[in-house]
Each structure stands twice: as C-alpha cells, then as structure tokens.
Amino acid sequence: MFSVMAAFVRYVSDVTPLGQVVFCRSFFAIIPVVIIYAWRGELAVAFRTARPFGHLARGMISVGGMFFNFAALARLPIVDVTTITFASPLITVALSAWILKERVRVYRWTAVGIGFIGVIVMLWPHLDVTRYTSAANATATLGAVFALLSAFTNAGSVVQTRRLTDTETTSSIVLYFSLFCALGGLLTLPFGWIVPSLPQMGALIGLGVFGGLSHILLTESYRYAPASLVAPLDYTALLWAFIIGYWFFGELPTATVYVGSAIVAGSGLYVIWRERQLGLERARARAASGPPTGT
Numbered sequence: 465m466f467s468v469m470a471a472f473v474r475y476v477s478d479v480t481p482l483g484q485v486v487f488c489r490s491f492f493a494i495i496p497v498v499i500i501y502a503w504r505g506e507l508a509v510a511f512r513t514a515r516p517f518g519h520l521a522r523g524m525i526s527v528g529g530m531f532f533n534f535a536a537l538a539r540l541p542i543v544d545v546t547t548i549t550f551a552s553p554l555i556t557v558a559l560s561a562w563i564l565k566e567r568v569r570v571y572r573w574t575a576v577g578i579g580f581i582g583v584i585v586m587l588w589p590h591l592d593v594t595r596y597t598s599a600a601n602a603t604a605t606l607g608a609v610f611a612l613l614s615a616f617t618n619a620g621s622v623v624q625t626r627r628l629t630d631t632e633t634t635s636s637i638v639l640y641f642s643l644f645c646a647l648g649g650l651l652t653l654p655f656g657w658i659v660p661s662l663p664q665m666g667a668l669i670g671l672g673v674f675g676g677l678s679h680i681l682l683t684e685s686y687r688y689a690p691a692s693l694v695a696p697l698d699y700t701a702l703l704w705a706f707i708i709g710y711w712f713f714g715e716l717p718t719a720t721v722y723v724g725s726a727i728v729a730g731s732g733l734y735v736i737w738r739e740r741q742l743g744l745e746r747a748r749a750r751a752a753s754g755p756p757t758g759t
Contacts, residue, residue, distance in 0.1 A: 465675075466678045468708065472667045474542055476667045486527065486648065487646065492676070511635050531610070533614040539607030539610070546701055547583070548586070548655025551583050559620070634683045700732075
C-alpha cells in the first residue's frame with residue numbers, strides 16, 4: 465500500500481506543491497480511520513490519549529519525513545527512492561536496541577549488517593560525487609539527499625510509534641499522526657496551492673486513503689512484534705516498487721539495484737525464518753515443561 469501511495473505521489477508531484485501533497489496525504493487518510501473505527505465502535509477511543517506530547521513529537525518527526533520522502537519521489541524514480549530508504553530498517557534496528565532497549569540477538573545484527581551491504585550496493589551510483597557536479601544532475605543529487613533524510617526520520621518515527629503502543633491505541637496513534645501532519649501541510653497554504661484537475665484530485669484522495677490504510681496496518685504490526693523484527697519486512701516494498709515503477713512510469717532499475725535488492729531481501733528473509741525457528745523452539749520448551757504448578 466505504501467508503494468501504491470508512492471505512485472500517486474509521483475503522478476501529482478510534477479504540478480502539485482509539496483505542502484499540498486502532504487496535506488492531502490494526511491487529511492484524506494482520516495477517512496479510512498473514521499470508517500474503520502466507527503464500524504468497530506472505537507471512534508471515541510481514537511480521540512482519547514494520555515500522551516499528547518508523545519503524539520506531537522511523532523507528528524513533527526513524521527511530517528519532516530513525509531516532506532523528505534515526497535520531495536525525493538518528485539526527483540527520482542520510485543525504485544531509486546525505495547532502495548535508498550531501505551537504510552531506514554537498519555537504522556530502526558540500531559535505535560530499537562539503543563532507545564527501546566530491545567534485545568537484538570547476534571543473528572539479527574548479522575542480517576542487518578548483510579542488508580546494509582546490499583543498501584550500499586544499491587546506493588553505489590549515488591555515491592559517485594563526480595556524477596553530480598553538473599547542474600543537469602543537481603535534481604538527482606537533491607533527490608538522493610532527501611531520500612536519505614527520509615530514511616533517518618522514518619526510523620525515528622518507527623521508534624516513537626513503538627513507544628506509543630505501550631499506552632496508546634492504534635486508532636489514536638493513526639488519528640493524531642494524520643491530524644498533526646495535515647496541520648504541517650496546511651501551514652504551506654500561503655506559499656501557493658493549485659486547483660487540481662479531476663484526475664489529480666483523484667490521485668490526491670487515493671494517496672491519502674492508501675496512506676491511511678497502510679499506516680493502520682503498520683501501527684498494528686508494531687503492537688504485536690518488536691520494531692527490530694518488523695523493520696526488515698519493509699524490504700518487500702522493493703518488489704512492488706519494481707512492478708509499479710515499470711508498469712506506470714516505464715522505470716527500470718539498474719543492475720546494482722537488482723544485486724543489492726537480492727542481498728537485502730535475503731537478509732530480511734533470514735530474519736523472518738530465524739524468528740520463526742526461535743518461536744517454535746520456545747513453544748516446544750513450554751509444552752515440555754508442562755502446566756505451571758504451585759500451592
């Protein structure tokens with residue numbers, strides 16, 4: 465869903481101001497939030513919070529990441545932006561161990577290290593500084609910088625989300641995220657917005673709805689699993705970036721992207737497989753120990 469949202473952003477980014485895109489992404493994301501939680505009878509709970517400043521902090525980090533990510537998508541192909549932002553899960557694992565005090569085992573650090581090598585392979589063309597010395601390549605330079613900044617802010621947002629899930633409901637996390645980010649986008653209104661055409665308006669609504677749905681699912685995932693485990697699953701977005709970028713925009717990844725993505729995907733799959741093995745071992749250990757006893 466995040467990849468579909470990125471395609472909508474790419475479609476409107478040529479003519480629509482960045483702040484307006486951020487506002488629509490956040491404002492129209494409230495639609496699925498209201499519908500889903502009203503249907504579940506949890507809409508009133510969505511407005512209830514014990515940590516307003518925690519939501520504010522996450523909103524500030526997230527709105528910065530949204531600006532960076534959308535600015536990158538306006539300047540680089542979807543696949544390029546996706547591969548560069550793959551640094552985010554690696555940063556998330558490190559921050560999870562440092563800030564959240566999550567236990568990150570050796571095998572997961574090993575997988576992260578291998579994944580980082582894959583990211584370097586994919587980034588290699590962007591690391592050639594001489595390529596960006598001409599004015600013609602200035603746009604690509606900015607796009608790569610924005611994508612890297614997006615990776616750092618996304619990792620910070622993930623960690624803050626994990627902290628909020630200790631006390632806050634998914635509905636409140638998603639709702640306040642959308643409200644704060646919509647406010648951040650709205651502040652750019654004096655700098656000039658456009659009146660979108662019908663196709664552009666449909667894309668702006670679509671990116672908000674898909675963004676809202678994906679955010680709900682992402683927040684739920686961090687409720688049920690450690691951030692350092694969920695983060696590598698972001699690598700599956702690469703497949704969708706390939707398909708959508710080629711199908712709708714005729715974008716083909718370079719050879720370095722193919723090689724690097726294989727390394728990154730392999731490391732992510734290893735984490736998933738290893739975590740499953742540990743889960744089975746823990747289940748067998750509990751079964752072998754029998755029911756708890758006591759007086």
